[in-house]
Amino acid sequence: MKEKHLFYADSTSIAQGVLSEEESRHALKALRVKPGEIIWLTDGNGTFHEARVTETDKRNCWFQTERTLPDTPRWKGRIRIAVAPTKNADRTEWLLEKATEIGVDEFILLKCAHAERKSVNRERLERIAISAMKQSYKASKPVITEMTAFDDFLQMLAPDTQRLIAHCHEADDKDPDSFDLTPAASVFLGDIVEPDADTVVAIGPEGDFSPEEVEKALKNGFRAVSLGESRLRTETAALVAVHTMSLIKRRH
């Protein structure tokens, strides 16, 4: 039995065409695909394409889609995460890969007052999302919304979006000189995620949200949440938020 493999093709060539150089190489060298065989493709827009290989040569694999099949939704509502890119780009890329495997609809990159990195390598992020989508046999690629100013982020959300924010500002009554080990008291994310809603969780950057950003978010319908009792790095917090949402919103 052959390794199951999901190929990617962009939406302009998914009905019929030729696999990309990299995908053709994998099909021909690793999987030894021959004309007449069936392969599966997706363009990341929610549908699997069952296609027949029509022709191959040393470097190219041509195909023709015969049947399409919608991906089975694994969760209800929409899972969206908003986070500033980390100082170390690897950590954001890792987060995108893992969030895509677990399941996320939109990955919003924020410009924040206390975040050091102001830009990302969009092309690289797209490649990582496509690779993780294929790896986890999904037909939907998360939407990557690039470098959105915090104020624009607050305005871009539909009125019925459930809005949550995780930040580390401590309650005013804590002793600033103590080594206080508990996070700022607030509601636990898992206890208030609405299973069917479009939910967005904004995660504080490495320098945290500024007090002004938190205040603006709260004025725009956001509610502060905790992600549990542990102090987490930015990218860990974002992944924990995605996984917590996926557990509450799961269909099975």
Place this chain on the structure above:
Amino acid sequence: MKEKHLFYADSTSIAQGVLSEEESRHALKALRVKPGEIIWLTDGNGTFHEARVTETDKRNCWFQTERTLPDTPRWKGRIRIAVAPTKNADRTEWLLEKATEIGVDEFILLKCAHAERKSVNRERLERIAISAMKQSYKASKPVITEMTAFDDFLQMLAPDTQRLIAHCHEADDKDPDSFDLTPAASVFLGDIVEPDADTVVAIGPEGDFSPEEVEKALKNGFRAVSLGESRLRTETAALVAVHTMSLIKRRH
């Protein structure tokens, strides 16, 4: 207000002594600690040490512990994960870092029939665990149990350990030629984790557990579980298992 920082010292020098070269540098250069000030340390054995800085020079920071404080348990029972090291060592290191941040008691590295990597850099893993423990303000370092043969792993568990195994062998009634998108049917981990138990979850390596390994595990009291509807990489599966357990076992 100074950045809160948790220092590490090994158990032989935690009552009084001198910080390591790296810890001294951070204390003196980044935090500008002066004699008479209070710092917090741990040796990773579950206790915070409140210590007074007794002396400093250009490169060294001496301290004397004045008070100890047990770490507040964040979860019930014990969270243990058993997994073969990934082919790419980065992925195992990443998993250890993230699992330590979220919370894990023991990290068991397995020798499996279908895993390519047979050894790990133990010293490097210890450094990563210590760094993640400090970063997340915990006083307990996970136990790293190194390269345990699968048969020895089955024998080392106490009789009352809840034993769970996640593997990808598909049910016999699936059509091997179909592009089947659902994982092998079994109980979802989150539905059967016992909140107060010592729970261990064994995660299939990149080449999955062999049929013989699965059979032996089931004969030794293991129960097969699914981690959700998505197909996950080994290290993602292990982290998802840790986080799912931490949600079920959390105290607050």
